[in-house]
Structure formats: C-alpha cells, structure tokens
Amino acid sequence: MAKIDLRKLPCPEPVLRVKDLLDATAEGVLTVVVDNGAAMENVSRFARSQGFTVEARAVGEDFEITIAKGFDCRLPEPAQEAATAQKRAFLFLSDTIGENRELGAILTKAFFSALPRATVLPARIIFLNSSVKLASEGSEVLEDLAVLQKDGVEILSCGTCLDFFGLKEKLKAGRITNMYDTVETLTSGFSVTTIS
Numbered sequence: 001m002a003k004i005d006l007r008k009l010p011c012p013e014p015v016l017r018v019k020d021l022l023d024a025t026a027e028g029v030l031t032v033v034v035d036n037g038a039a040m041e042n043v044s045r046f047a048r049s050q051g052f053t054v055e056a057r058a059v060g061e062d063f064e065i066t067i068a069k070g071f072d073c074r075l076p077e078p079a080q081e082a083a084t085a086q087k088r089a090f091l092f093l094s095d096t097i098g099e100n101r102e103l104g105a106i107l108t109k110a111f112f113s114a115l116p117r118a119t120v121l122p123a124r125i126i127f128l129n130s131s132v133k134l135a136s137e138g139s140e141v142l143e144d145l146a147v148l149q150k151d152g153v154e155i156l157s158c159g160t161c162l163d164f165f166g167l168k169e170k171l172k173a174g175r176i177t178n179m180y181d182t183v184e185t186l187t188s189g190f191s192v193t194t195i196s
Helices: 013-023 037-049 080-084 101-117 129-135 142-150 159-164 179-187
Strands: 003-005 028-034 053-059 062-069 088-092 124-127 154-158 175-177 191-195
Touching: 003 013, 013 028, 013 037, 013 062, 013 101, 028 037, 037 053, 037 062, 088 179, 101 142, 124 129, 124 179, 129 142, 129 154, 129 159, 142 154, 154 159, 154 179, 159 175
Parallel strands: 003 028, 088 124, 088 191, 124 154, 154 175
Antiparallel strands: 028 062, 053 062
C-alpha cells in the first residue's frame, strides 16, 4: 500500500481514513503517521479488531503505525450472524450528546460521521425531544443520515416533537413516527441503545 500522514486530524477521522484505505485494498502494508497517543491507540485497536497485523512505535513526537493486510496475516472474520441476529435501534433524546452543549455538538457530529462506517448498522434510529433537530433542515448530520438511509437504516422522528419545535415542514431525513411506534420498537425484540 503506502504511507499516509494523518496528523492534525480530529477524532475519529484517522480511524475512518484508515478504514476506507483498508476497505479499498485487497492486501498490502499501510504505514500511518499520527501526532498523538490517542490516535495511535484508536487506529491500532481498530486494525487489530479487523484481524490485521499491527505494529506501532514512537518516531520523535509522532507515532507510526504499520498495518499488514493479507499475506495470511488476517485472522478469521468474526461470525456476523450472532452480531446481527438481534436488530439494533438507537434512541436519541437530545440534539447533542452529554451535558456540555458545545462539546456535545462536536461529539454528535463525530458520532454520525463514524456511524455509516460501523461494522453492524442499527436497523432504526429514533429521534425524540430536541434530537428531531438532527433530522431537520440546517442539521450538520443530514449527509450522514442520507448515507445511513441508503444503507437501509430507518430514520424516525417523533411527530409531537417536530410540532413542538415547529419543524414538521422542515424534516429532511426519514419519516415522522408516533409514540406507539416508538414503544413497539422498545418492546418488540430490538436491542435499544439510548443516547442523550
């Protein structure tokens, strides 16, 4: 493969760039340069989780990660059947993740940037309360939601919540749902992760 410089990129960009490169290549050796220990750990952990051979070392103030794909170095793929046997749903309760709104907006954008590249996608994403803003006009994650929809993820926004925020006519991703449908998702065999 090649050597790629991923210094000065915010999380999770180094991991996403490495994933894209590895996905596009049948086999080879990729050397990744990052400028902090967290990026080194994240990229290394991701590559190992995919079964690739990984070596990381400090080079001055930076870090180099060497990833070998192919050459019989890849471990057997984990069985996906068990991972996908139970449908997953994400329930969002806010338009930002966590208590600090400034940090939460950054985390939310990073989450939706990374989600389309996840190994196992959720079957549904349900937006309640202020999280309906994420699927509405002006949202910074609309492009990511469009990719998720294209990959078969249902995007559902609470109609009552859209009405409350005056956004019913500004919904840009997915469709309007109601509390009964939400309760059905929560009680009908989905593995639900709540994010607030």
